[in-house]
Each structure stands twice: as structure tokens, then as C-alpha cells.
Amino acid sequence: MPKINRLSGCTDWIDLDFVERQRTPERAMKLGIQLQLAGVSLSNTVSILEELGVDRSRKAVHDWVQKADLQPTEGRSPNHVAVDETVIRINDQQFWLYAAADPDINNLLHLRLFSTTTTALTEIFLRELRQKHDVESAVFLVDGAQHLQTALARAGLRFQTERNGNRNAIERIFRELKRRTSSFSNCFSHVEPQTAENWLQAFAAWLNAPN
Numbered sequence: 001m002p003k004i005n006r007l008s009g010c011t012d013w014i015d016l017d018f019v020e021r022q023r024t025p026e027r028a029m030k031l032g033i034q035l036q037l038a039g040v041s042l043s044n045t046v047s048i049l050e051e052l053g054v055d056r057s058r059k060a061v062h063d064w065v066q067k068a069d070l071q072p073t074e075g076r077s078p079n080h081v082a083v084d085e086t087v088i089r090i091n092d093q094q095f096w097l098y099a100a101a102d103p104d105i106n107n108l109l110h111l112r113l114f115s116t117t118t119t120a121l122t123e124i125f126l127r128e129l130r131q132k133h134d135v136e137s138a139v140f141l142v143d144g145a146q147h148l149q150t151a152l153a154r155a156g157l158r159f160q161t162e163r164n165g166n167r168n169a170i171e172r173i174f175r176e177l178k179r180r181t182s183s184f185s186n187c188f189s190h191v192e193p194q195t196a197e198n199w200l201q202a203f204a205a206w207l208n209a210p211n
Helices: 004-008 026-038 040-053 058-067 119-132 146-155 165-184 193-208
Strands: 080-090 093-102 108-114 139-142 158-161
Touching: 004 165, 026 040, 040 058, 058 193, 080 108, 080 146, 080 158, 080 165, 080 193, 093 119, 093 165, 108 119, 108 193, 119 139, 119 146, 139 146, 146 158
Parallel strands: 080 139, 139 158
Antiparallel strands: 080 093, 093 108
């Protein structure tokens, strides 16, 4: 997976319309957001910005990521969709991260954080996915989880069980996500679930961004 070397890539995917006062140069704000999503700590991000003559707090950088409201681009028409879930810990509580990816291009299509995992919540996730992307003719790749298969069947979506092959794309993305959150021991501390989900959405946008 690309890591820090991606900082030299395009930044057009970062929308700064949320900025009300131009206290910080736009280029510095985009760099701060990139650094955070690439795995650089808030403290080190602040230090790098200071070297560029930009003096901002860790909270300011954190707020840039949150307020930018970054999400995966909508309107895709994938041939395959790999769907899976993994556990994320927030303040010592378990949450389930649902994610859908296009395995042909290793892009995340949609993700959501839920406090539990049920067929009903899976149906909500799929409904949101269908609102954002044209997946009606796609083949969904899933593991043996019964609630995933039941929700897909109820939605009239085609799926097949696949433990390897193209479905490995979602596993690779999850590994990168857990590598990125390793500084939290795969746990977000002292944050609200919505804050964690906002960061995860921003991470997905960064992961999909062109270089």
C-alpha cells in the first residue's frame, strides 16, 4: 500500500470550502490533512508545519480533517463489490466497521460504523451504498457471514462466496486501515463514534485519491 510517498500527489480531492477565515495558507492546510491521514501523528504534523512557518495547534489540524467532510467519490459503476466488516475499538467499546470496495481498482466505495452487526444494519449499509453508486448489476463478493448473504438476497443483489481471489482487496484495505490506526492500538480514544467515523471516511478519500 502507498504510504508517505503519496504526499507528493494531487490534492484536488481535498475541499477547503469549510474555511471561514484564511488564517492558514491553503497549501499548508492540505499538507496537514494529508500528513494526518497518511499516518503522521498530530504532534509531528504540527512540527512539520512549524518548519514551513505555519504555527497551528494539534486541535486545529484535527479540526481540519473533521470539518473537511472528506468522503469517497460517488457515482461509481463497479463490476464487483467486495463487502466485509471488521472490529474497531472506540473508548474500549467495540464497533463494527462495514466497508464496500471495488476490487478491480482497490478503491473504497462506502463505509459505516455501527455499534453492533445485524442483518437490519447490513440492509441499511447496502441501501446507502446503492444510493451512492450504481451497483445493481455488480456481483458482490462476500465471506460466509450469513447476515451479509441474507441482506444481499433481500435486496435482490447478486453475490457469491469467495474467501480468496478478488475479495482479498477488502482484506488488504482493512490491513492498511489497522496499520494506520496502530498508533491508537487499533483504538480511537477520547472521541465520539461520529468523530471516528468522520476520520474513517476521510481515510477512505485519501486511500482513493489519485497520485
